[in-house]
Amino acid sequence: MLAEENILKRYPGNPIITPKDFPGSKAVFNPGQTMFNGKTLLLVSVLHNKPYCYKGVRQMTTTHVAVSDDGIHFDINTEEPFIYKNENEPYKTAGDQAIDLRVTKIGDTYYIIHPGCGSWGTFGILGKTTDFKKHEYVNIISLPDNRLPCLFPEKINGLYARIDRPYRVAPNQLHYMGNIWVSYSPDLIYWGNHRPLLKPGYSHWCGTKIGPTPPIKTKEGWLVLIHGVEENSSGHRYSIGAILLDLENPEIIRGKTYSTILEPYEPYEFNGIVPNVVFICGAIADETKDEIRVYYGCADTYIGLATGRLSELVDACLKGQ
Numbered sequence: 001m002l003a004e005e006n007i008l009k010r011y012p013g014n015p016i017i018t019p020k021d022f023p024g025s026k027a028v029f030n031p032g033q034t035m036f037n038g039k040t041l042l043l044v045s046v047l048h049n050k051p052y053c054y055k056g057v058r059q060m061t062t063t064h065v066a067v068s069d070d071g072i073h074f075d076i077n078t079e080e081p082f083i084y085k086n087e088n089e090p091y092k093t094a095g096d097q098a099i100d101l102r103v104t105k106i107g108d109t110y111y112i113i114h115p116g117c118g119s120w121g122t123f124g125i126l127g128k129t130t131d132f133k134k135h136e137y138v139n140i141i142s143l144p145d146n147r148l149p150c151l152f153p154e155k156i157n158g159l160y161a162r163i164d165r166p167y168r169v170a171p172n173q174l175h176y177m178g179n180i181w182v183s184y185s186p187d188l189i190y191w192g193n194h195r196p197l198l199k200p201g202y203s204h205w206c207g208t209k210i211g212p213t214p215p216i217k218t219k220e221g222w223l224v225l226i227h228g229v230e231e232n233s234s235g236h237r238y239s240i241g242a243i244l245l246d247l248e249n250p251e252i253i254r255g256k257t258y259s260t261i262l263e264p265y266e267p268y269e270f271n272g273i274v275p276n277v278v279f280i281c282g283a284i285a286d287e288t289k290d291e292i293r294v295y296y297g298c299a300d301t302y303i304g305l306a307t308g309r310l311s312e313l314v315d316a317c318l319k320g321q
């Protein structure tokens, strides 16, 4: 699909954050995102050129807070990581993979989920903060291989809710695949009532894999931006689409986009550590302004900004465009 036909439109000054903004890094990508005290706040995944030493622990990836008044120019805290490997569990076991952050605000608390990766497999680590200075570990909330559960921003029928994507080995053994599921919890730690929601492969752009981001509440339903992976003769291609879930019963899909809302097209989405990738961990929506902003990873190296109209995305889901 031509870039101009996608619902999300790129900011012309993309990429807005690059490794040049973080001395010693080789990738600054896949950010978690939210509004905090009236500012746009990103939790940036940083891959270092050589081990980054913090509090005596050497690590190759860390998470850093970046804030902006205008949503375009960001001030990154390069001195202090927000999440980093340390001697406490689960970080000791998990290795340093504090990347791909999913942020959900529930009440006054910002919950953050990121993967722990290591010889135990990849699992979901839940943490929280109220000030984006202190990150507090809560618990491991998903077993391998289920790296990124995403929380709904409010309880549904009296329970916390989440969507996740446990992996399974595909029958042809060529790829790992996974389906998206919904589950519920009384306390954000113990999860149950698991229900299957969506398989990959309903459209060419998500032929082998799909993965969720935190749901966004709209009048018409929960809007969930997802990434999709298509394998072809030159490798993989990561694009972005959307699904819309029923507000009262998120196990019901009200609609989904069959085409991408953003797919790799620009040079900075090809020329990087992992070419042919646009990857999302969330979005910032404002229903009163009918606006959605997506800070997305480009080729696992940079951060780009794409914007669109929330109502157009919801319509595209309902019409199956």
Ligand code: BMA
Pocket: 030, 099, 100, 238, 274, 277, 279, 297, 300
């Ligand atoms: C996924 C994750 C992302 C990455 C993407 C493309 O599996 O590892 O961090 O952006 O692959 O490489």
